[in-house]
Amino acid sequence: MSIQAKTKWKIDLAHSEIGFKVKHMMISTVTGHFEDFNATAETDNDGFVNAEFAFVAKTNSINTKNKDRDGHLKSDDFFNAEKYPELSFKSKSFDGETLVGDLTIRDITKEVKLDVDFNGIAVDPYGQTKAGFEATGTINRKHFNLTWSAVTETGSIVVSDTVKLFVNIQFIKSA
Structure with a gap:
């Protein structure tokens, strides 16, 4: 029985985005990345x-395209x-449609599941082999100690607990 060598892939930053969407005052959606x-x-x-x-x-x-909001998001709120300069994700399993892994934010690690569209593998005009993925999922921000909250005069929550994640990644075959 032979063991097949693993192929390594690195991110193609020019064709990738890591973003999120969250309801603001329950009437609009703020998008960031x-x-x-x-x-x-x-x-x-x-x-x-x-x-x-x-x-x-x-x-x-x-970056949410609003300097004041971005400053607030970077704060301890x-x-x-x-104190926590990075957030990270490490996969546990991928069946071709669902990616399961550990997401760590503020040194709190929780298992998350993402729905994934694997868009295939192609060779670009420069001879580089690339693979594309689109993933979506939701997390509860309070599970990661992102607990700041406020209520408007009319009783609306300023920031939803539910955060929608969207990940569009293109990898380049490196070995």
Whole structure:
């Protein structure tokens, strides 16, 4: 019985995005993303089944297109970017449609499940082999000690507990 070597993949930052959406005052949605992140994958098959995925984002790189809000998100009310400069994800399993792994924010680790569309593998015009994925899921921000909350005069919650995650990643075959 031969053991197939693992193929290593690195992120193609120009074609990748790690983002989130959260309800604001329960009437609108704020979208944001992390500008400084890295991800890798290792697999022994073209379908990426049981591939090992890892991801790290710098919490100080959060961007919601609003400087004041971003400053608040970097504070101890949310990510505390000074004390917890990174959030991370490490996969446990991937069946081709569901990615299960440990997400760590503020040194709190919880298992999360993401629905994944594996968009396939292709060779670009420069001869690089690439693989594309789109993943979505939800987390409860309070499970990660992101507990700041406020209520408006009319009783609306300012920030929802539920955060929708969306991840669009393209990997480049590296070995």
